Amino acid sequence: MNKLGLYLHVPFCRRKCAYCDFYSGEELSHVPAYEEALCRQLLSLTPRLRDYEVDTVYFGGGTPSLLSPAGIGRIFVALRECACLTPDCEISFEANPDSLTDRVLAAFREAGANRVSLGMQSAHDEELTLLGRLHRAEQTDRAVALSRREGFDNLSLDLMYGLPGQDKASFEASLRHGAELGADHLSFYLLTLSEDVPLYQKSALLPDDESVREMYLFASDYLKGEGFDHYEISNAARHGRISRHNERYWRRSPYLGLGPGAHSFFENERFSQPCDLRRFLSAEDPFLLREDVQILSENDAWEETLMLSLRLAAGVDLSLLSRIGGEERTARVGEKLRSFESLGLCHSTPQGYALTAEGFFVSNTILSELI
Ligand code: SF4
Numbered sequence: 001m002n003k004l005g006l007y008l009h010v011p012f013c014r015r016k017c018a019y020c021d022f023y024s025g026e027e028l029s030h031v032p033a034y035e036e037a038l039c040r041q042l043l044s045l046t047p048r049l050r051d052y053e054v055d056t057v058y059f060g061g062g063t064p065s066l067l068s069p070a071g072i073g074r075i076f077v078a079l080r081e082c083a084c085l086t087p088d089c090e091i092s093f094e095a096n097p098d099s100l101t102d103r104v105l106a107a108f109r110e111a112g113a114n115r116v117s118l119g120m121q122s123a124h125d126e127e128l129t130l131l132g133r134l135h136r137a138e139q140t141d142r143a144v145a146l147s148r149r150e151g152f153d154n155l156s157l158d159l160m161y162g163l164p165g166q167d168k169a170s171f172e173a174s175l176r177h178g179a180e181l182g183a184d185h186l187s188f189y190l191l192t193l194s195e196d197v198p199l200y201q202k203s204a205l206l207p208d209d210e211s212v213r214e215m216y217l218f219a220s221d222y223l224k225g226e227g228f229d230h231y232e233i234s235n236a237a238r239h240g241r242i243s244r245h246n247e248r249y250w251r252r253s254p255y256l257g258l259g260p261g262a263h264s265f266f267e268n269e270r271f272s273q274p275c276d277l278r279r280f281l282s283a284e285d286p287f288l289l290r291e292d293v294q295i296l297s298e299n300d301a302w303e304e305t306l307m308l309s310l311r312l313a314a315g316v317d318l319s320l321l322s323r324i325g326g327e328e329r330t331a332r333v334g335e336k337l338r339s340f341e342s343l344g345l346c347h348s349t350p351q352g353y354a355l356t357a358e359g360f361f362v363s364n365t366i367l368s369e370l371i
Pocket of ligand 1: 012013015016017020021022024061062063096119
């Protein structure tokens with residue numbers, strides 16, 4: 001049976017963070033209608049999912065911890081009705097430390113969720129204030145303790161680096177704290193600011209490239225020393241607890257996204273739902289909402305495979321790449337990557353090449369030379 005992932009976008013936040021340009025809004029009065037619409041759309045998918053087994057489900061946002069306990073229960077009933085979930089299905093949800101309650105945790109847990117991802121971002125209150133986050137550092141500690149108490153033994157923390165005014169010591173302290181909290185998985189994302197977010201006004205205070213590079217390389221080294229596997233550019237996991245859902249993005253495994261702004265990769269097409277809550281609330285079938293539909297050509301598949309596999313520590317499999325899109329240009333990629341080896345940016349693997357941590361940091365430049 002074919003495997004599939006489901007991504008459910010929960011487009012609500014108690015307050016918009018100063019750097020965020022994801023689709024989410026503060027109209028929490030719409031949460032009950034959203035829960036109802038999500039159940040309806042999930043059920044409408046039943047005939048399309050007949051040939052699939054769902055082995056990952058991811059509640060992202062926005063802030064999934066703002067769903068109501070009763071709504072969470074109903075969404076899981078709809079999930080199990082519309083699709084066959086594998087017995088070891090990874091079911092993750094994102095949560096913000098300020099809005100995570102024991103009732104919400106218990107509702108997710110009882111419904112079958114087995115992984116929680118907390119938006120820690122920093123261990124320093126000044127940085128959290130600068131980012132416009134609602135939580136204080138100690139609330140992350142409490143949210144971790146609460147999650148463990150509710151039985152979540154697979155816990156991820158999100159951190160950010162490259163913040164305005166941040167120095168290496170400050171980021172190091174946040175990272176150490178995240179590891180000391182016992183996270184099974186850590187994500188560390190470089191802050192990027194689009195012109196239309198409030199924090200853009202502080203762009204002049206962003207650390208320079210060399211400081212950012214040092215932060216990144218420290219993260220990779222430190223986490224490896226702490227027993228983490230730095231398995232993807234921005235992600236590291238202990239005890240083999242990689243994010244199986246996110247892994248499917250990098251390995252081009254199919255997934256369906258529901259919710260305003262959610263993306264899908266399904267039956268060789270990429271498409272998304274409009275960033276429009278009202279349209280989502282009134283829709284019966286998510287396939288009627290599809291926009292930006294892109295049918296992938298052989299060339300698209302080849303480029304995507306190259307770009308995505310270079311994000312992974314496992315690297316690119318040249319014979320697979322060659323089968324997807326031609327021997328000649330794959331051989332050229334192999335030669336180029338070999339030339340990066342002497343610069344310490346990549347290393348050979350039994351299947352091809354993989355980027356080093358230094359290579360990950362400049363992966364955009366490397367890719368522009370390969371494609
Ligand atoms: S909580 Fe997350 S999704 Fe919501 S505004 Fe902040 S960064 Fe954006």
